[in-house]
Amino acid sequence: PVASFLMTKKIRFIFRIFYFFARMADDIADNQNLPMYQKKKILKSFDNAILKNTKTKNQVLNDMVSKFKDLPTGKKYSRDLLKAFMMDASNKKYREWSDLLYYCKYSANPVGRFVIDAVKETKNIEKIYKASDNLCTALQIINHIQDCQKDFKELNRVYIPESLFKKYSLEKSILKKNESNGNFTKLKFEIIENVLESLKTTKVGLSFIESSRLRKETLIILNIAKRLCNLLKKKDPLKEKI
Numbered sequence: 001p002v003a004s005f006l007m008t009k010k011i012r013f014i015f016r017i018f019y020f021f022a023r024m025a026d027d028i029a030d031n032q033n034l035p036m037y038q039k040k041k042i043l044k045s046f047d048n049a050i051l052k053n054t055k056t057k058n059q060v061l062n063d064m065v066s067k068f069k070d071l072p073t074g075k076k077y078s079r080d081l082l083k084a085f086m087m088d089a090s091n092k093k094y095r096e097w098s099d100l101l102y103y104c105k106y107s108a109n110p111v112g113r114f115v116i117d118a119v120k121e122t123k124n125i126e127k128i129y130k131a132s133d134n135l136c137t138a139l140q141i142i143n144h145i146q147d148c149q150k151d152f153k154e155l156n157r158v159y160i161p162e163s164l165f166k167k168y169s170l171e172k173s174i175l176k177k178n179e180s181n182g183n184f185t186k187l188k189f190e191i192i193e194n195v196l197e198s199l200k201t202t203k204v205g206l207s208f209i210e211s212s213r214l215r216k217e218t219l220i221i222l223n224i225a226k227r228l229c230n231l232l233k234k235k236d237p238l239k240e241k242i
Helices: 009-030 036-052 059-066 073-089 097-107 109-118 125-146 148-155 162-167 172-176 182-199 202-206 212-234
Strands: none
Touching (some): 009 059, 009 073, 009 109, 036 059, 036 073, 097 125, 109 125, 125 148
C-alpha cells in the first residue's frame, strides 16, 4: 500500500524490499504451526544476519541487507521491527496504554521512518518523524481494533490494554462473541478517541515533507485513518469486518 503509483519506480522498489521483509517476519511470528521457541530462534537468526550484514540462503533477507549501504538507517528500522515481532512471538501482554504505544514504537513507526529516509527528507526532520510516528501508531491501533476478534481466536493475542478491560468491567472472552455489548462499545470509543487525538496535529507535521509525491500519499493515508476511525465508531468489529 505504501509503494503506490504516487511514488517513483525506484522508491517503490525500495519500499517493497522493506515490506516483503516485514511481511516475512510477521508471518513467522503469527505462524500457528510453529512453537514459540522456534519462532524466536528464527527471528533471532534474522537479527544476527542484519546486525552482521551476513549473506544467507534467504533472498528476502539478503535484499534487505543489500540496501543498508545506500540507506544505513534501514538496519535500525529492520531490527526494530524484529523486536516487535519477538514480542508477538512471545505473546506479550499489554497492561497499560503506554505499553501498547511502546509496542507500536517498534511495530509501526519504523515503517514510516524508513519511507521518509528513503526519499532523503532532511529539513524539519524531527517534526516530520513525529507526525509519521503518530500516523503509523494510529494505523497500527486501528488495525488492532479491526482484528481484535481474529487475533484472540486464532493467535490468543490481545493488544487492547488490560487496564481498559478492567475499567469497563470486561473479560477478554468478550472478543469471542459475535456482537459487542455496551461496555465494549465504550472501550472501543475510548481507544478511537485516543487515536483521533493523536492525529490532530499530524497534518501540520506531514506538510513539512518536501517530496510532493510522499506528502500527497501521507495526507491520503491520514484521511483514510480518520475515515476508518469514524467507521469503527459506527460499526461493530465483533460483528463484521470493517
